[in-house]
Amino acid sequence: MAKFQCRWRNVFICLCSPCICMAILLFFVMIMACNSMNGTSTPGIHSLNRIHFVASGTLRNKSYAPIAKTFWELETSKKGFWNKLQHAVDVQFNPILHPNNTKRKSGDIESLLKQSFSEVAHSDSGRKHFAVLSEPMQEFVRYMQRRDYPSIIQPDGVCGAGAKDEKEPPLLLLAIKTTELNFKNRQAIRQTWGQAGWQAGHEMNSSGGYIRRVFLLGKEDPETLGVDVSPLLRMESKHYGDILQWDFQDTFFNLTLKDVLFWDWFSSHCNKTVFVFKGDDDVFVNTPKMITYLQNELNKPHAHKTMKDFMIGNIINGATPDRNNLSKYFIPDSFYRGLYPSYGGGGGVVYSSLLTRRLHLTSKMVHLYPIDDVYVGMCMERLNTYPVHHPAFLTFDFPRKEGNELCSYHTILMVHKRSPQQLVRLWADLKKTQRKCWDVPLRHNNEKRL
Numbered sequence: 001m002a003k004f005q006c007r008w009r010n011v012f013i014c015l016c017s018p019c020i021c022m023a024i025l026l027f028f029v030m031i032m033a034c035n036s037m038n039g040t041s042t043p044g045i046h047s048l049n050r051i052h053f054v055a056s057g058t059l060r061n062k063s064y065a066p067i068a069k070t071f072w073e074l075e076t077s078k079k080g081f082w083n084k085l086q087h088a089v090d091v092q093f094n095p096i097l098h099p100n101n102t103k104r105k106s107g108d109i110e111s112l113l114k115q116s117f118s119e120v121a122h123s124d125s126g127r128k129h130f131a132v133l134s135e136p137m138q139e140f141v142r143y144m145q146r147r148d149y150p151s152i153i154q155p156d157g158v159c160g161a162g163a164k165d166e167k168e169p170p171l172l173l174l175a176i177k178t179t180e181l182n183f184k185n186r187q188a189i190r191q192t193w194g195q196a197g198w199q200a201g202h203e204m205n206s207s208g209g210y211i212r213r214v215f216l217l218g219k220e221d222p223e224t225l226g227v228d229v230s231p232l233l234r235m236e237s238k239h240y241g242d243i244l245q246w247d248f249q250d251t252f253f254n255l256t257l258k259d260v261l262f263w264d265w266f267s268s269h270c271n272k273t274v275f276v277f278k279g280d281d282d283v284f285v286n287t288p289k290m291i292t293y294l295q296n297e298l299n300k301p302h303a304h305k306t307m308k309d310f311m312i313g314n315i316i317n318g319a320t321p322d323r324n325n326l327s328k329y330f331i332p333d334s335f336y337r338g339l340y341p342s343y344g345g346g347g348g349v350v351y352s353s354l355l356t357r358r359l360h361l362t363s364k365m366v367h368l369y370p371i372d373d374v375y376v377g378m379c380m381e382r383l384n385t386y387p388v389h390h391p392a393f394l395t396f397d398f399p400r401k402e403g404n405e406l407c408s409y410h411t412i413l414m415v416h417k418r419s420p421q422q423l424v425r426l427w428a429d430l431k432k433t434q435r436k437c438w439d440v441p442l443r444h445n446n447e448k449r450l
């Protein structure tokens, strides 16, 4: 009985499958025919509106998050304020739409940004978007066109504090974002992981390298602060030579200015330095391991090719903007739509000086964005390159209990959120345990990243 049923089922399948296939094929052909008939009536630029352009090479390495679609998308009606601003600029630099547009004068680029701003901000939808923004965001938009803030204090003509007579080009410049009142943080860094001059690498046989240091500051308003600390800061600068301060208000949404102005300063003052660590003043860096790691990277056979794209850190892929209006990272969707590009998460990242110069040039074509890490990612995206994740950068601290193990701080390059007191203790511990932990490797991935 079972056999009989089975045979009938086979016959049924044999007869019906081709019929179903034919039906599907016919349906498909009809849809294609309809489409091509419609298509002929809307030729040229109209049909382009639905296409996403993707720069060649972008998706070659599948281990990276795919590029955010919004970069090359031509349709703008459903975009946020910033997307619209930037879209007007991106279209001009789209190598597919404008193959001959590769050489532009910087004055042209500036006027392009101005033009896109006045078009979008003064349109009806632009005004509507602006009206619903929070007060700090509105303040950001009011000033987002300006970036030519002069410096108030500079290290004397050189690339930050360092040794007087370096025998080789500096390996690493530590560029640390801080604020006027955070003197304790700066002092702890100077005495621990941020010492300038020649520093030994980690391994017994590693040769070490020259370190330079600079702190990046804006200005606090003496009235809101209640005191004027600028004379103290000038004294600090005289003593340590590592202060770089600009004349803009040091607020959260102005932090991006520190990156942009730092790249500008770096490009004209640091032509020999090989790497930059850019980080916050509440991180701990295992400098000896960092030196060894970077030297190993430099000694790799293909380093001359890879250095122009070199950026490592704790990389965040495919993040969505924070839509919680109580968060300090809050971005309403009237301001930005879509995913963020891959970016190095807060705390710190390391990049090459070659990449710094390229970021400097590209940043002139990218409207400022209120969240600094994301802005760097946006510039990277426009260079068609991606930061590389390294598990030894801990933005979100150690997994539970691991931080208390004897050698845990020998497994990392950086960890975020440490107080000045903790820095001093951790640095002493690092020295004390160096013998015992000398062969502990850096943290590496257990699970494979997509």
Ligand SMILES: *[C@@H]1O[C@H](CO)[C@@H](O)[C@H](O)[C@H]1NC(C)=O
Residues within 6 Å of the ligand: 060, 061, 062, 063, 064, 388
């Ligand atoms: C993609 O890049 C990662 C990180 O640089 C590398 O480890 C991986 O081997 C690359 N994959 C391919 C297919 O090239």
Ligand SMILES: *[C@@H]1O[C@H](CO)[C@@H](O)[C@H](O)[C@H]1NC(C)=O
Residues within 6 Å of the ligand: 099, 100
């Ligand atoms: C770009 O330049 C090439 C050669 O210089 C020329 O043949 C081509 O027509 C130009 N294309 C456009 C879109 O102007």
Ligand SMILES: *[C@@H]1O[C@H](CO)[C@@H](O)[C@H](O)[C@H]1NC(C)=O
Residues within 6 Å of the ligand: 203, 205, 206, 292, 296
């Ligand atoms: C240090 O020496 C060991 C063996 O003596 C070697 O395996 C290692 O690669 C060396 N490290 C560097 C950075 O030269």
Ligand SMILES: *[C@@H]1O[C@H](CO)[C@@H](O)[C@H](O)[C@H]1NC(C)=O
Residues within 6 Å of the ligand: 136, 139, 140, 143, 247, 248, 249, 250, 251, 252, 253, 254
């Ligand atoms: C950024 O700094 C400028 C110059 O001091 C200031 O006018 C502006 O209000 C600041 N922007 C924000 C968002 O705080």
Ligand SMILES: *[C@@H]1O[C@H](CO)[C@@H](O)[C@H](O)[C@H]1NC(C)=O
Residues within 6 Å of the ligand: 271, 272
């Ligand atoms: C680097 O800068 C110094 C001083 O600013 C200058 O004398 C030197 O020629 C520059 N070197 C290169 C390679 O640009």
Ligand SMILES: *[C@@H]1O[C@H](CO)[C@@H](O)[C@H](O)[C@H]1NC(C)=O
Residues within 6 Å of the ligand: 325, 326
């Ligand atoms: C924040 O969002 C909540 C819920 O989405 C809303 O009720 C509240 O009014 C918002 N607050 C502000 C200041 O926009």
